[in-house]
Amino acid sequence: MRQILNILFLLSVALFSASASAAAADRKVPVMLSFDTEQPQDRDALNSLRLDVPATYFITGKFAEENRDFVARIAQGNNTIGSHSYAHPHLTKLDSVDMAADLRKSKEVLEAITGKPVVWFRAPFMEHNERVMRTLSKLGFVYDSSDQDRWQRQDVLFELPISTFRNGEMIASDYDLMYKHQLNEEEFGRWLKMLYNEKAAMGQPVMILLHPRMVGRYPDAFNAFIEYVRQEGGEFLSADNYLQRMNRHKPERYAVWVDFSLGEHKPEQILADLSGSGVTDVFLMAKDVGGKRYYGRDAQDRDLFGETAVLLRKKGIKVHAWLPVLADSLAASKHPDWAMVDQSGRSSSAWLSPSNSRVRQYLASTVKTLFGQYALDGLHLDYLRYPGLDADYSTAALQAYALETGRDSIPAISGLLGGQYTEWTNWRASQIASLTEQLRETLRQEGGSRVELSAALLGSAAISYREAETYGQNYSRIAQHLDLLVPMAYFKDAGRHATWISQVVFSARNLGGDIPVMTGVSAYRNEGKWDYTREEFGKALEYASMNADGIAVYPYLYLFGRGQGGMNMPDGSDEQLRQAISDAKSSGLIHYGGISINGIPVVPAVFMVVVLFILNMVAIPVFGKRHHASETGGASGEDEPAKEWRQIDAEMKQGILDGRTAEQVTELLHRFDSHQIQQNRIALVLDVVESHAYPLPELYGLLNNTRDWKPLALRYFHEACLLGYAEIGEHSVELTERGRNVLSEARAEGFDRDFWIFIETCLHATVVVTCPRCGKENLTHFFWNTFECKECGGTIRLRECEQVAVRFSEQASGATMKRVELV
Structure with a gap:
């Protein structure tokens, strides 16, 4: 035991040093x-x-x-x-x-x-x-x-x-x-x-x-x-070195936006929902885009903003006052001379001009009021932009542009959109950046250096210069004045696949420099335009975590299913977030087999010894939480024995499972967190490389009825090569000595190729279920043991269904699916 503790102590010192070195490197x-x-x-x-x-x-x-x-x-x-x-x-x-x-x-x-x-x-x-x-x-x-x-x-x-x-x-x-x-x-x-x-x-x-x-x-x-x-x-890096440096960033903070304008909010309920969820920060609405204030006493003598802030901060959750900076229809209607103006000379009824000195005074006064009345942890800026290119042609803006660019007179709008277009759009972006800087100065005066300034920016502006020009959101300029950058990567609104989220984060981190990035993820449905499944939300959280320091979800009300109408997320979406936070915390300490050490917190070595000792005593092997390939993880019913996984696999190939067996598959999948799935996939790649000179055709064919598998296999093949586990020769691919060692350790800890192919099959399968209450056909996945019926709204467990049909992406492509007749 003494030898074990000595080893753990030395390991903790090494981890501490590695973490400190990584942190220092990130500042270069x-x-x-x-x-x-x-x-x-x-x-x-x-x-x-x-x-x-x-x-x-x-x-x-x-x-x-x-x-x-x-x-x-x-x-x-x-x-x-x-x-x-x-x-x-x-x-x-x-x-x-x-x-x-x-x-x-x-x-x-x-x-x-x-x-x-x-x-x-x-x-x-x-x-x-x-x-x-x-x-x-x-x-x-x-x-x-x-x-x-x-x-x-x-x-x-x-x-x-x-x-x-x-x-x-x-x-x-x-x-x-x-x-x-x-x-x-x-x-x-x-x-x-x-x-x-x-x-x-x-x-x-x-x-x-x-x-x-x-x-x-x-x-x-x-x-x-x-x-x-x-x-x-400075530090010279290759492109791959830079990727490795970006990959050190792991989510450590999780936030939700609390939007009071969406419906009734009860401070006690908000606290109850967020307590124990792992959420660390709340962007709490102080004022909405209509100009309604939620701080200060209302007609019912209640301070909704203040009461909620006090409860959350007592629970250790950081509260950021959330302001829609330039979107304020109340102020625009009261002060038309403050409003943005379009090319035709019409004043906006909703948007304030960032070039108007009185607007800036008004915004600074709001910040002073908030931080003078409340104990807060940060200021969160939203609507820090123009509504489009057809704004702002107000007198204040045009005069400021002429003065700052050395012109004797106000230029014609045709010139601004013609030969002066680049200069004009750059200047508009400079107005947004300078307003951010001014609000930062006000914040520092009122709250000191302890308070944090963050801003929610359009995700599209991070990856398209046209979008940045249109809305005046130049990430590089704005980020200089922020403590936290929050790109709103709302892939549903953008009509994109969830992978788009990771591209937004990648560009935001590149443009924002060394400013921490918290990925903004949407959590609401839009009836008539798009649905939002739990699987899609899970993918959104996964992609949002890549290269990010945190994740923020909008809005709290719909995430927890407390809104009205069809905007609420599917039941269990809040649990998905809790699980994602839990998985990140559990897998963020140390990665398997010397592959990488990510997210090591800089903590005293003695504490690390205790943590590592406990992990050593209770650890379950990364490659399966199972000791024999024949185990499946328990029965789905109290008196029903578990089926052996090969039996389930054979039944799945016939396309039909009973409901209890389907739920047994769910229990089995829940034994693997995201980190373990990643390591098993790498092990699968290495296993195939070991037995095939050119492994990609074999890898692709492992799940040849699943459309999503090919890019996934290529990704993990690429990762295995980058990690030095395999080398591509002129006529073949071979494992390196390091790769052989990693594969041997994986097998020793329970990795089995056939079993993992079965797991991948389950992960990619679509489950067709018929609601036992109303007879409506629904689509779900094995990862969830319940589904919400689209017809009657009931929450049904898989085991309540007599039979379920199993289909794969090649068979179930597109938004609809031919009806599957259940035997």
């Missing part, structure tokens, strides 16, 4: 040097630079074929290899067949030479369109670096854009600096430092586009820049 400004490597002279140019820092190389397939040994060498270490096409064509001018052939060949050539998956891409001439991006996605590319951060426009792949500076006027590219702007070597070096300083001030990453044969002309300036970054405390 990441600088990514990327080289578009395409011409024969690029090889000699790179050799002459003698680069000794990690970098990213976007290489054409043709160059790689002609320089195989050189490409294999630079692929080693911390460098990232991406595709720059095969022959460097204008991709948008090729037909779909030729384009796909070029991109496929480049990927195959680079993977054969480097022995690694190639998932990064940069378009030749930075030319691309949606057709190009969708082709790349189908071929297995995941990340792109063809856009500029000020002008990002694609949202098919995850985008790590090339940096711009001086308000988007300058591109961080040697071609632009050396040829377009004709800078000499001294000027080139000075501009690189200016780029770094501007990004460092905002905590943003720096991505520089270089061509070896070009930057090789200015080696002294280039090497001086590298030394400058080191002296300033």
